[in-house]
Amino acid sequence: MKTPEEFRAEAHKMADRIADYFQQIEQYPVKSLVKPGEIASRLPDFPPDHPEQMDDIMEDFEEIIMPGITHWQHPGFFAFFPANSSYPSVLAEMLTAALGQQGMIWETSPAAAELEQRVMEWLKTMCGLPADWTGVIQDTASASTLTALLTAREKATGFSVNHDGFDKEKKLRIYCSTETHSSIEKAARIAGFGRKNLVKIAVDDNFAMNPSALRDAITKDLNDGCRPCCVVATIGTTSSTAVDPIAEIGKICREHDIWLHVDAAFAGTALVLNEMRHFADGLELADSYVFNPHKWMFTNFDCSAYFVKDPDLLIRTFEILPEYLKTRTRGQVNDYRDWGVALGRRFRALKLWFVIRNFGVEGIRDKVRKHLDLAQWLAGEINQSPEFELLAPVPFSLVCFRFRPLQISDESAIDNLNEKLLQLLNASGRLYITHTRLHGKYTLRMVTAQTNVERIHVEKAWTLIRATAGELIKSGNTGE
């Protein structure tokens, strides 16, 4: 492919292939059924010396790669949290790829910098976030949380870790609940705090952080001569979408001058609905906040929206200015390379702009409302079924449940049964769900938040779950 006209022909073929994919997506098994090594064994050990035609590459794509794809965009994808795409988002990514922007500083792509600034303002409006916050797009919530911990570290030490390293400091302590996402521990290690200084606070029966346990932990640390540095609270934990009491936690943080980072990676999108904003009560007390449009706002992975109260602290944490990056516009514009870990930055604002405009805010609200209703419907079905039980409240679009047939009472047998059920369901190719543990119980997690999921998909899934569970019991193959 050497000319724009050759590219044009191939791009049209690809447009059709992608449209076909979306049309036929329900015919694929949701979770790839290949075994470890199966794909690799079909790929040559050595790269080709000479050019190969796109038709040949695409033939291999269909035959070798496609069987190894787990279809995140399938409406039967109920696993993890979704990584949702949508039609306008895919169109934007096509354009992003063609423009090949590297938006490390304003000058290398003024449009990328200023569109990012504007769409982050739009997100604030859409979600009712504090008007005085400033937003920036990061790649993932892991990066956003790392960014928060680093800024907290530098604020607490007067920027001395950046300059001198850690060694002169009091022990810096971080707090999160036992249900907090693993990326907090990863960030605490990366930033040099050490996992020992990540204090896990107990949760209540609904898996939300217990604020008096937080207060006790902080008091104890102060008495021990440590420096409480940062609390990470969650709106919508990974296991069960529990909501930590942000207002109470925020009050404690303000009393002790502790950085409050709020992680709403998945559930944050729900704040587009007025009726959901009570979950974020007290959010104005936060110093930083993250939610991922790439999860529930129909915008291709990766796109993580990170907000801070004080952008100067953020920039001061990351800023380095070598000669080859000095520009005449410095100080007048946002050079986003100083707002996070990576120097290079893709033009991620474009897809958010496409999605928000093509859906319209009301269109996004309709989708989210539908997903919440689907979860409530499923929770209702489970509640009415004597052989299934809910294992956590359902505040958003995640339903945590398990099969608990009346004739089995041993907890570890029930665990095994549900693990077996999960495997059979996923092996069917008709849906993909994942698991967690809640109060020690093996728990099935089913998220009704895929871009294109409709009532029919959830109904079919529920029918399959009941049927498969019934067969498991009948076959006696219950894992006991």
Add this chain to the structure above:
Amino acid sequence: MKTPEEFRAEAHKMADRIADYFQQIEQYPVKSLVKPGEIASRLPDFPPDHPEQMDDIMEDFEEIIMPGITHWQHPGFFAFFPANSSYPSVLAEMLTAALGQQGMIWETSPAAAELEQRVMEWLKTMCGLPADWTGVIQDTASASTLTALLTAREKATGFSVNHDGFDKEKKLRIYCSTETHSSIEKAARIAGFGRKNLVKIAVDDNFAMNPSALRDAITKDLNDGCRPCCVVATIGTTSSTAVDPIAEIGKICREHDIWLHVDAAFAGTALVLNEMRHFADGLELADSYVFNPHKWMFTNFDCSAYFVKDPDLLIRTFEILPEYLKTRTRGQVNDYRDWGVALGRRFRALKLWFVIRNFGVEGIRDKVRKHLDLAQWLAGEINQSPEFELLAPVPFSLVCFRFRPLQISDESAIDNLNEKLLQLLNASGRLYITHTRLHGKYTLRMVTAQTNVERIHVEKAWTLIRATAGELIKSGNTGE
């Protein structure tokens, strides 16, 4: 857009728009000519409530966004290091966007995991890298370098910083040359070493690290009770593509059990050519190595190829295993979330696979060889011109030079003149070059490595540079 058929129609329009873009790209000013705030002022303050048609969005894209695009894919883009795209890479990104994979673990996309494993093997073969290395794709060289420093930190401390934080340790020291990229300092801060513990080693006249100065610095630190932890050596520095003497540095590192990370972010692609591999002599002594296919290997940003000698150390540095990510394939497969900072991962291997196959290894070699020749041609022209001078050797495809008219001898006047020249050239819209400082001199940097750059573009640029310089002198507006 609600149906695959509506998407199909829009995707075909987008395919044409992108092909048109590649056809017409030379008609755009290379560097955007907008002023700060100009784009933002044309974007509404509030998001639309109701859906907008793609035609309307694309109209705004053309009118508002396009003027703010700096055209990284324009063959007149000679700035920074390139962030090259290519036709097969754009096609792959289209597909990547549609599939919407999130390859955090093998199970969430077996094809993404196993194709990544294979193409990283291919890159080793193509570049003659040590056969016992293991590769993984990171987003940027910043992330790769951070990953290296963290692994070095954990190896040096027996994983105690991860667990306990920094405070019991001897001072950990990192070494790099004064010419090393700013991402090393950024990573040293993030990882908690502190910039004070980043020791900048002097360079020789060709801007390469002086190994005896490195040895002295290490000896001094050992005498002072510090723990030398990591040396970062560079093949192709950002300012002038200088090459640190890897073999000598590696020997020193082996003597003292110091981690050696080699940063070849830009120049690493040149190793596809046998005749360039001498620059990497001693590379087998490195513990980790990064080069960016998104710079010079025609693969869309972001795609950074990171290699390690011991993947177990890497995984041990990053691994965390919460219940909701436990899978039955754990241990049999590569779960790449444990190979770097981010949990979530795009399907980046696909574009590398498309590029390597559609170009063929020889096709990539031809392009790289052409770019090297263009730089030699330009350097020759500059050498023959009494009013211009080279300011650094030209080992790869970057030419560092300045205008030095015979009638001006004051160094700061020459600096001002070249700064003025740079501004005029970039304001012409016909090319984009950037600057650095070498031996204190304001230096013009011109990289002849854009995917589609041909001799004609470099000739035109050189003609424009001479003409603009001549006019500057004639007008007397020389910045003195």
